[in-house]
Amino acid sequence: MSTPDSQDLHLDTLAIRAGIERTQFGEHGEAMYLTSSFVFDSAAQAAARFSGEEEGYVYARFSNPTVTAMQTRLAALEGAEACIATSSGMSAILSLAMATMQAGDHVVASNGLFGATQQLFGGILSKFGITTSFVAATDLDAWRDAITPQTKLFFTETPSNPLTEVIDIAGVAAIAREAGVLFAVDNCFCSPALQRPLDLGADVVVHSATKYLDGQGRVLGGAVAGSKAVTDEVFKFLRTAGPSLSPFNAWVIFKGLETLRIRMEAQSASALALAGWLEAQPGVARVYYPGLASHPQHALAMRQQKSGGAILSFDVEGGRDAAWKVVDATRLMSITANLGDTKTTITHPATTTHGRISAEARATAGIGDGLLRIAVGLEDVDDLKEDLARGLALR
Numbered sequence: 001m002s003t004p005d006s007q008d009l010h011l012d013t014l015a016i017r018a019g020i021e022r023t024q025f026g027e028h029g030e031a032m033y034l035t036s037s038f039v040f041d042s043a044a045q046a047a048a049r050f051s052g053e054e055e056g057y058v059y060a061r062f063s064n065p066t067v068t069a070m071q072t073r074l075a076a077l078e079g080a081e082a083c084i085a086t087s088s089g090m091s092a093i094l095s096l097a098m099a100t101m102q103a104g105d106h107v108v109a110s111n112g113l114f115g116a117t118q119q120l121f122g123g124i125l126s127k128f129g130i131t132t133s134f135v136a137a138t139d140l141d142a143w144r145d146a147i148t149p150q151t152k153l154f155f156t157e158t159p160s161n162p163l164t165e166v167i168d169i170a171g172v173a174a175i176a177r178e179a180g181v182l183f184a185v186d187n188c189f190c191s192p193a194l195q196r197p198l199d200l201g202a203d204v205v206v207h208s209a210t211k212y213l214d215g216q217g218r219v220l221g222g223a224v225a226g227s228k229a230v231t232d233e234v235f236k237f238l239r240t241a242g243p244s245l246s247p248f249n250a251w252v253i254f255k256g257l258e259t260l261r262i263r264m265e266a267q268s269a270s271a272l273a274l275a276g277w278l279e280a281q282p283g284v285a286r287v288y289y290p291g292l293a294s295h296p297q298h299a300l301a302m303r304q305q306k307s308g309g310a311i312l313s314f315d316v317e318g319g320r321d322a323a324w325k326v327v328d329a330t331r332l333m334s335i336t337a338n339l340g341d342t343k344t345t346i347t348h349p350a351t352t353t354h355g356r357i358s359a360e361a362r363a364t365a366g367i368g369d370g371l372l373r374i375a376v377g378l379e380d381v382d383d384l385k386e387d388l389a390r391g392l393a394l395r
Helices: 011-017 043-051 065-078 089-100 115-128 140-145 169-179 228-241 247-279 298-304 319-329 359-365 381-392
Strands: 082-086 106-110 131-135 151-157 182-186 204-208 222-226 284-288 311-316 345-347 371-375
Touching: 011 065, 011 247, 065 082, 065 222, 065 247, 082 089, 082 228, 089 115, 089 151, 089 182, 089 204, 089 222, 089 228, 106 115, 115 131, 115 151, 131 140, 140 169, 151 169, 169 182, 222 228, 247 284, 247 311, 247 381, 311 319, 319 371, 319 381
Parallel strands: 106 131, 106 151, 151 182, 182 204
Antiparallel strands: 082 222, 204 222, 284 311, 311 371, 345 371
16 A cells, blocks of 8 residues: 555544555554565565665665664655654764764854754764753744854753753754755654644755654654655765664554644643643742743744643742652652653652753753753543642751
8 A cells, every 4th residue: 555645635534644665465454574684586676775776675774674664654744755753863863873874073062952963963973072052942033143163063952851941943053054054843742733843944954853743652662754855865875884773672663653633733732731830839939831821932932832731830939849849749750751651750850851051051041950850641630630739848
């Protein structure tokens, strides 16, 4: 079965139907190809496959039907020409960087990035002669002023982790386009169910498929989606370097995409209710959630997102000790740094997700010792309120 033209179908239909290729057995559930290699009819065919003269599968480090199916479905959901899947979200970012840049090149990145992403751009890539300038994400002039003749990439995530800053994708895209710079957006927090950066002018979307694309905390995965010109370069890096997505993980994510929109809709509604409740609680100094009118970029978020998303953060009065009391008092929420699960998770960013970056970098990003991040799942929101109220009463 070949999927109808994605332009003719709505997102919910694409999430169910895109990428399906039935075998000769006519299975209704999608097949999983757990094989490391593929057999050829002849030496000539093997040579043609390896050289690229003949289309077909060669070796699962870079070609597998299950991975292809997942890539096809995610590309359709993001409105991308093509997609390359990787072993994790961080390997997706690394693959994009290594495929599109070289020593002497320069990156402009928002200063509120996930801790590991900051370390990749500010630390690891610098060892290979790639420099990075971190700028205030919401200041368009800062993006423009940071451009040098060597700038090759703009990189941001929106909403940001963990303070949910919302970046004007169309505004940054216009600056990147004028300068001839590739613009990549980490769409992990929203997923294509809530936001499609390519429609707003971005060139590339990256994902930690580990999060909402899987949706149940089961497997690791990543992806780079955009034009075929970009993804072909990413594929060349993946083929040689090998940060590949396993067929099993691809199948799990492929199936997770089927329920993406309904999960995101329900989790976003609960996050809005929980954020509003937190704003009224004693001991909560500030709540960060794009769906609240109090959020600095609320109007922008409502223009470029379908909802506020399922992630919120809040500052607890009393610093780290008070924040840890709230965490330790939970009986329902999972104390883990992962997000995007059907189970609600809670973490203390300053000592987990952003614990390996400097105190100065955390301060610049606005991540204080009293900050907690919650990724809202599918539990009843009243139970989540009660779980937090217990700890807030102890601080």
